[in-house]
Amino acid sequence: MATGGCAVRNVRLLCLAHFWVAFGAFLVASVLGAWQMWVRSPLGAHTGTPGQYFMSVTAHGVAMAYVLTTFFIMGFGYFVAVTALNRPLPGQWLAWAGFGASIIGVLMVLVTVLGGNASVLFTFYPPLTASPWFYIGLVLVVAASWVWCVLMIIAMTTWKRANPGQPVPLAMFATVANAVMWLWTTVGVAIELLFQVIPAAFGLVQTIDVGLARTLFSWTLHAIVYFWLIPAYIAFYTMAPRAAGGRLYSDTMGRLTFILFLIYSLPVGMHHLLMDPEHGNGTKFIQVLLTAFVSVPTLLTIFTITASFEIAGRLRGGRGLFGWIATLPWDRPMVLATGLAFLMLGLGGFGGLINMGYGMNAMIHNTSWVTAHFHLIFGGSVVIMYFAIAYEIWPRLTGREHASLVPLRVQLWLWFIGMMVMTLPWHWLGLQGQWRRVANFNYADPIIAAWGPLVIVSLGGGLTLLVSAVLFVRNLWALHRSAVPLRSQRLYALAVHPPRHVPAALNGFALWNVLVLVLMLAAYGYPIAQFVIYPSPAAMVHRVEPAMR
């Protein structure tokens, strides 16, 4: 059965538990985000203290970047594993154990952040260190996500053993690509936390090698964004073409895309350290060159999904060069979200190319441009696809259908408009030099005063996003009470030419893991080894203590 109906019941509670934690954190973080926009604007200047601001930014960042993403991705992975493979999930008790561990981790993070013991933002840049329990909480979440990775890999390999020679369904192939990438990705931050930051936070050591810590974090820092992004791409390839009423233009293109993400998202993190002194220009160059190749899977995707949509549009009677666009069913949330995500991905991707260039990055480094960029590309194109995925699969989890699609469309449009209104002025302010990671601006200064109107426009976008976030949670909540029963229909798109036999390279990850290893050695081998060969001057650990009793 295409929807994997029996199997869904197997993981229904597991998926809903993960999703509700993710979206609960999302709702709280949205409120904090809107408050931060208010405090930074001339309207709310001097509301609250810097200590409260940084505590809020930490909570917002951790909730959005670690809780929303990790829980959503794990829940989505379990859903894909049973629906795409149409088999029960192996080791479900382990999945629940991982869920329990990650809840304990989140609670530890919550207590330390609210206690003011962890106002270090969501990045791990020593010598500033938070309470060790903050880091241990996050390590628990990561360890739980490793359990998820192992379960995803086991689900795929047991399916392959039962179906020799058969191509793994694309949705599952992509999910496992993400799991494999995540295992590689988290090694960097795990080494940083376990061997550098946590001993320092406990007071076991008084000094820390900041260059090494930043390098290890850069290993994780860029690939983690692709970990968050891949569910959106899974929806582009496997759900959007079906929702549009067509077929996927090319299954092979999909497989290639996820493989390219796996190999090129890892050896590129040093483009976050272009302004750092601890690495040579040549090693930075190599990683920037590799970064350029990360744009390839995105370009492949834009081509393939546009072609798939064109097929759907023409099947619905669209004619001419662009006539097919108008005939697409834009009233369906998945189709609408895909269109809006592409618009945001286009603008955000263009901004990303600027961040990637050594010279252009120098102009926008540490300005609001960067904050605007990652809000547009992650908060915009990725999170809007999380919404679309939730709207698509929630009926299958609850057995109920949305009573009306109108509030869903309104919510998606509000998110798109809010994100554009918030981030476009924010980019512009960054170009004018507005710095990031500060608690307030002095609008008495004539130069900064001129930023005021744009910051207020941006605040308007932030408030729109908050309205959209509340509406999103309301829409899901309403679905639990909907009286309309589920209409059974296919979830995953068929390819124009469904794959019959695919080479082992496009059906597994052995070859690609070897190539990732080669690339990581070339990109990070010497840059990390140098810290052992020439120990750098140590920095004193600075521990965050509660700002207020």
Added chain:
Amino acid sequence: MTEKSDPAVLDQPWRVWASVAVLSIVAAGIVLGILIIPIVQGQSASIDPFTAICRAIGILPGSPARPQITDRTPPTPVSQVVWTPEVLQILAEAHPERGKAKVQEVCISCHGENGVSVAPEFPHLAGQSGAAIYKQLNDYRTGSRTNETMTSIAKSLDESLTADVAAYFAAQPKRDPNPLALAEAPAAIIRLVELGDPSRRIPPCAACHRPGSGGPIETPILSEQQEKYLVAQLKMYASGERRNDVYGRMRAIASQLSESEIEGLAPYYRAGFK
């Protein structure tokens, strides 16, 4: 299984060409980033190719495109105290009981046996940060800070005894780190403490002087301090008479404060001392 659909046969060109593609990209990156670009850039900056390549890899410091700055003018620090791991070790291993003997012999007459001073012009030292006391004693010893009485006393201490005395005072009962809870202060003063005044480039006092807020290690705890002492120090910073503050931070701030702000901040921090 026919040969055409045999995964191993299908797979071979993928293995070969994927590896070739990835390795070519890496090789191109190495040749361009570590060989060609540094050598060409080095030529226009009169850097020999070998040095340029070493700089590109990161073995030698500096950029392959620019001559390394060779300015070796010795800096003249406002304080001789450097927070090296060795100094931190000395502080961590200090003996408060040895410090106590010295305190009872010398310090007691002004700062009191437990660091509660006997007159308003002498600072309370009880519960002060050990690093802060250590730095001030060292600054007196090396002449970075001067005071008729303290200079000669500090010169009689060696480094480890300085740390012992600091550790003794630091071990006395902790102060309340948050005077807000203790005192009603004018709104303008609380604003200065919490938010500073960016238009005069005054950062919030609490940005450094609230424990754990992110100031340098030598930042003293100000709460429950002698009012008269605080006023005198702020005025000395403002006039430049006292100058052992690293980067001139306190001189820059104090010179922006008005007389009434100084008079308002001192009782705010004085508050609550029993």
